[in-house]
Amino acid sequence: MLELIAFDADDTLWHNESHYTNAKAVFIQILSKYLDRELIESRFDQIEIDNIGSYGYGIKSFVLSMIEAAGEVSGWKISSREIGEILALGKQMLSAEVHVVENVEETLAELAKDYPLMLITKGDLFEQERKVARSGLGKYFRHIQIVGEKTRQTYQVLLESYAVRPESFLMVGNSLRSDILPVLEIGAQAVYVPYENTWAHENNVGDGLQKYRYFEINGLKELPELVRSLEFAGHQKEDGDPQNRKKPAWRNLE
DSSP states (O other), X not given: OOSXXXXXXXXXXXXXXXXXXXXXXXXXXXXXXXXXXXXXXXXXHHHHHHTHHHHOSSHHHHHHHXXXXXXXXXXXXXXXXXXXXXXXXXXXXXXXXXXXXXXXXXXXXXXHTTSOEEEEEESOHHHHHHXXXXXXXXXXXXXXXXXXXXXXXHHHHHHHHTTOOGGGEEEEESOIIIIIHHHHHTTOEEEEOOOTTOOGGGGOOTTTTTTXXXXXXXXXXXXXXXXXXXXXXXXXXXXXOOTTOOOOSSEEEO
């Protein structure tokens, strides 16, 4: 039986990546007089990934990476006005409205009747707390955890702190790197909900998932039925009856 269902936040519960995509397009336009657009994008992408270890995730890290890339791309000839334009992009992102993904609130409300729910999101504490508040979804979660990174160790520590067995934990999210692989590595279950515009870094896991099984659904509206199917199968397994076991209608990926 499931003891805890956890959800990712950005691009699982509310739209997020589009803010980065739009800001990046404007950033490239600002710097286009210095270098070819494709080269600007390539260099920025590498700087952003390299800076995760120093700045973590979130808008502030994104802005610092834009400024570093701007200096490098321009040969440090970038003007103060252009730096100001880049900083303005960050402020616009920080003040942007939070738009909840379709069917999210109905799904959370239904599941919260029968299960304790947890929100596990990574990034800047101030930024993520603000988005949780603006989304209006915080009321559905018994626990909210904002972490610097989602690794195998992160999940292990969280489950130990709440005395939850890995086999009784289900994680739902749009990132193979953060929400799926590390959860499977500790023996828990995971549901992948693809998002149309996910940062490539979040789905770059190589062949790490080949030996695992996980579920994929088209949207969160399918989650309650999947949870019921998993619970039904789990009860039959506990009863020792392998016959006629109901299987989820979703795709098991290996």
